[in-house]
Amino acid sequence: GENVEQHPSTLSVQEGDSAVIKCTYSDSASNYFPWYKQELGKGPQLIIDIRSNVGEKKDQRIAVTLNKTAKHFSLHITETQPEDSAVYFCAASLYSSASKIIFGSGTRLSIRP
Amino acid sequence: GAGVSQSPSNKVTEKGKDVELRCDPISGHTALYWYRQSLGQGLEFLIYFQGNSAPDKSGLPSDRFSAERTGGSVSTLTIQRTQQEDSAVYLCASSSQGGSTEAFFGQGTRLTVV
Numbered sequence: 001g002e003n004v005e006q007h008p009s010t011l012s013v014q015e016g017d018s019a020v021i022k023c024t025y026s027d028s029a030s031n032y033f034p035w036y037k038q039e040l041g042k043g044p045q046l047i048i049d050i051r052s053n054v055g056e057k058k059d060q061r062i063a064v065t066l067n068k069t070a071k072h073f074s075l076h077i078t079e080t081q082p083e084d085s086a087v088y089f090c091a092a093s094l095y096s097s098a099s100k101i102i103f104g105s106g107t108r109l110s111i112r113p
Numbered sequence: 114g115a116g117v118s119q120s121p122s123n124k125v126t127e128k129g130k131d132v133e134l135r136c137d138p139i140s141g142h143t144a145l146y147w148y149r150q151s152l153g154q155g156l157e158f159l160i161y162f163q164g165n166s167a168p169d170k171s172g173l174p175s176d177r178f179s180a181e182r183t184g185g186s187v188s189t190l191t192i193q194r195t196q197q198e199d200s201a202v203y204l205c206a207s208s209s210q211g212g213s214t215e216a217f218f219g220q221g222t223r224l225t226v227v
């Protein structure tokens with residue numbers, strides 16, 4: 001089955017700097033890669049996603065890149081702000097109507113003022 | 114409200130007791146997922162429903178865990194003879210089409226086994 005590994009487990013960056021979180025997946029059949037943000041005491045919430053027919057996607061300060069050959073995908077947050085502090089999860093699934101979503105172990109991002 | 118609703122939000126139970134956790138998905142969502150999140154840990158997949166059937170229940174940790182979904186809507190996760198290692202936050206999510214679309218999570222049920 002699918003296995004998703006995520007690094008680093010914790011990340012601390014200065015406000016205004018960039019943050020990068022990296023994930024790898026094992027199942028070459030996976031073709032949908034969402035990223036979720038979880039704030040304290042809340043359920044995870046989708047922030048951006050990418051499908052395997054696209055190499056990069058950007059939404060304001062957030063971008064995701066995908067390397068299908070290497071089975072790597074990454075989240076990039078630029079100009080970090082205090083409200084970016086949270087736990088971030090990558091995930092992988094099959095783009096079909098019957099597929100589970102497998103999550104990475106999470107990255108706790110802290111933004112230093 | 115239009116979000117995923119889970120109840121109870123907190124549950125403290127004695128070791129050996131059975132517990133039921135409930136999830137009300139977003140209306141019309143055919144896919145429903147259960148995950149377990151231990152303190153400071155990631156999201157451990159438990160089971161996935163498409164409609165009332167469970168194509169994948171591979172994540173259930175033992176035969177003490179079971180789940181059902183009725184009417185393509187509400188789902189119940191049951192843990193029998195609870196153990197201390199079952200203590201965690203149990204998260205439910207739903208999506209309109211399964212793995213290819215956004216999954217909306219509930220707030221979770223924090224289960225503490227004493």
